[in-house]
Amino acid sequence: xxxxxLTASVPNDDLTRAVRILQGFCGMKPQAFLCRRLMWExxxxxxxxxGIPGDVISKQTPAKxxxxxxxxxxxxxxxxxxxxxxxxxxxxxxxxxxxxxxxxNHSLPSTCDQSPGTLRWNELPDPVDAxxxxxxxxxxxxxxxxxxxxxxxxxxxxxGQMVQECYRFINGNVIFDLSRYLQLxxxxxxxxxxxxxxxxxxxxxxxxxxxxxxxxxVRVVNGKDPDQAQQAVxxxxxxxxEFEGCFNFHMVARLTMDTRTRMT
Amino acid sequence: MAYASLTPEELKAxxxxxxxxxxxxxxxQSLKNDLARTHPLPQWSSLQVTTAMLSxxxxxxxxxxxxxxxxxxxxxxxxxxxxxGREQEGLLGMLLRKKLEPPVExxxxxxxxxxxxxxxxxxxxxxxxxxxxxxxxxQRVATAxxxxxxxxxxxxxxIAGVExxxxxxxxxxxxxxxKIASEEExxxxxxxxxxxxxxxxxxxxxxxxxxEFGMGTVRKNPNALVRTEDDILRFxxxxxxxxxxxxxxxxxxxxxxxxxxx
Numbered sequence: 001x002x003x004x005x006l007t008a009s010v011p012n013d014d015l016t017r018a019v020r021i022l023q024g025f026c027g028m029k030p031q032a033f034l035c036r037r038l039m040w041e042x043x044x045x046x047x048x049x050x051g052i053p054g055d056v057i058s059k060q061t062p063a064k065x066x067x068x069x070x071x072x073x074x075x076x077x078x079x080x081x082x083x084x085x086x087x088x089x090x091x092x093x094x095x096x097x098x099x100x101x102x103x104x105n106h107s108l109p110s111t112c113d114q115s116p117g118t119l120r121w122n123e124l125p126d127p128v129d130a131x132x133x134x135x136x137x138x139x140x141x142x143x144x145x146x147x148x149x150x151x152x153x154x155x156x157x158x159x160g161q162m163v164q165e166c167y168r169f170i171n172g173n174v175i176f177d178l179s180r181y182l183q184l185x186x187x188x189x190x191x192x193x194x195x196x197x198x199x200x201x202x203x204x205x206x207x208x209x210x211x212x213x214x215x216x217x218v219r220v221v222n223g224k225d226p227d228q229a230q231q232a233v234x235x236x237x238x239x240x241x242e243f244e245g246c247f248n249f250h251m252v253a254r255l256t257m258d259t260r261t262r263m264t
Numbered sequence: 265m266a267y268a269s270l271t272p273e274e275l276k277a278x279x280x281x282x283x284x285x286x287x288x289x290x291x292x293q294s295l296k297n298d299l300a301r302t303h304p305l306p307q308w309s310s311l312q313v314t315t316a317m318l319s320x321x322x323x324x325x326x327x328x329x330x331x332x333x334x335x336x337x338x339x340x341x342x343x344x345x346x347x348x349g350r351e352q353e354g355l356l357g358m359l360l361r362k363k364l365e366p367p368v369e370x371x372x373x374x375x376x377x378x379x380x381x382x383x384x385x386x387x388x389x390x391x392x393x394x395x396x397x398x399x400x401x402x403q404r405v406a407t408a409x410x411x412x413x414x415x416x417x418x419x420x421x422x423i424a425g426v427e428x429x430x431x432x433x434x435x436x437x438x439x440x441x442x443k444i445a446s447e448e449e450x451x452x453x454x455x456x457x458x459x460x461x462x463x464x465x466x467x468x469x470x471x472x473x474x475x476e477f478g479m480g481t482v483r484k485n486p487n488a489l490v491r492t493e494d495d496i497l498r499f500x501x502x503x504x505x506x507x508x509x510x511x512x513x514x515x516x517x518x519x520x521x522x523x524x525x526x
Contacts, residue, residue: 009493039503081502122501160503181500182482204485206499213496256494257501 002223003138004232005215006240006249010178012210021246022169022176030167036086037164038112038148038193040156042079042261051076052154067141071121074139079261082156084147086117093200111194113148125254133236134251135223148193158193163203173232174239177215181206214247277332284328288321
């Protein structure tokens with residue numbers, strides 16, 4: 001599967017306006033969600049990667065085995081940073097210190113490992129060619145339990161986590177994701193994916209200016225198919241031109257979204 | 265002089281005509297100015313008020329002209345013998361012109377055509393609306409009678425005494441009349457809740473209402489840095505909080521090694 005996309009940044013002051021505009025454009029209420037994103041880094045090896053062992057793949061349900069096999073092919077070729085995404089409720093956050101004594105701490109009902117999550121692998125975006133949008137191969141395995149153990153078992157290392165706050169709109173085949181990324185306040189909490197989340201109020205935006213990123217994307221089953229790609233490109237370009245003067249959608253330098261494990 | 269033959273009343277009527285036309289034209293002019301100059305456009309409510317005023321003026325002019333139609337028909341305008349006709353020929357022509365100006369004539373023609381083509385268009389629309397409203401109100405009354413009314417008996421039955429009414433129903437019916445006060449309260453509550461519902465339903469579109477979103481405020485990190493869009497994307501994609509120290513060429517090498525390994 002391939003994802004074709006463009007991005008724009010939205011200052012926090014313009015958020016309300018942006019949401020209203022998108023709401024009107026797409027004719028829908030935003031789907032608001034919060035995600036806990038755990039980043040897992042592959043072994044720092046250039047060769048001799050093991051990928052995903054056969055027994056792990058064979059443990060998966062038959063429907064998902066092809067996805068795991070494709071993932072294995074990618075992870076054998078190259079070591080990547082892979083994200084595990086867990087959708088969370090606001091109740092999953094802890095209480096602030098004043099409230100803590102009164103009410104029990106509503107941490108995640110179970111650890112991330114026991115909750116269903118999504119594994120998301122992104123390839124480094126393709127080199128810039130004639131296409132006016134970024135393209136990257138991607139793979140998403142939804143609704144899986146025990147992802148953390150699986151990642152550990154294949155030699156991946158947990159490197160950090162963040163909370164993504166996102167408003168999603170959909171118009172035709174175009175997905176609009178208006179997101180910001182929040183950091184956990186305490187390093188010790190950030191470095192343990194099993195620790196409960198702190199109070200939402202204590203999270204801090206990654207960007208001091210609290211900018212939001214608006215990404216418009218179209219997913220195609222096969223990005224190498226020129227017809228599919230062309231349709232996705234034309235939808236994105238139409239969207240871009242409709243928002244000209246409002247959101248400045250543009251391409252991203254491919255190395256910005258490099259997901260390969262750094263060999264340092 | 266020519267106007268000597270007009271009575272004071274007739275003169276008054278002519279002057280009133282002039283006044284009314286003056287009011288109308290100046291209102292139209294000010295509306296045009298408003299539309300051209302104000303940015304954003306005037307509020308719809310003020311446009312509506314202006315339109316109502318204009319239509320009032322026109323209505324009053326029409327009535328006035330109809331009232332004095334006899335006079336208007338017989339009055340003839342012509343210049344005095346001492347009018348400097350040669351020097352002021354243009355003005356004279358304008359003042360005495362009886363035909364409509366060409367653009368105005370075109371507009372009048374257009375309006376007449378519309379009138380001829382569908383003389384009943386407006387009344388048809390009204391009829392349709394009335395039909396729809398009648399259908400709707402029947403349903404609404406039925407709903408109200410079946411599920412919203414709290415009164416079990418008619419006024420006549422109440423006067424005759426509810427004990428004597430043979431309802432033929434086995435279930436028990438509340439014989440007490442519903443309290444008027446509570447009914448009012450209920451109905452006002454209902455209206456209130458309806459209003460709320462309507463407000464809620466308008467949530468998506470009402471432009472003045474703040475959009476319901478935002479999980480809450482977050483704390484500002486005193487040590488946070490101003491990040492570029494690229495930084496944020498990098499962080500989101502691979503969790504890196506800083507740009508890679510390695511030059512792109514190294515990364516490219518890694519990439520090619522990766523390819524070879526395949």
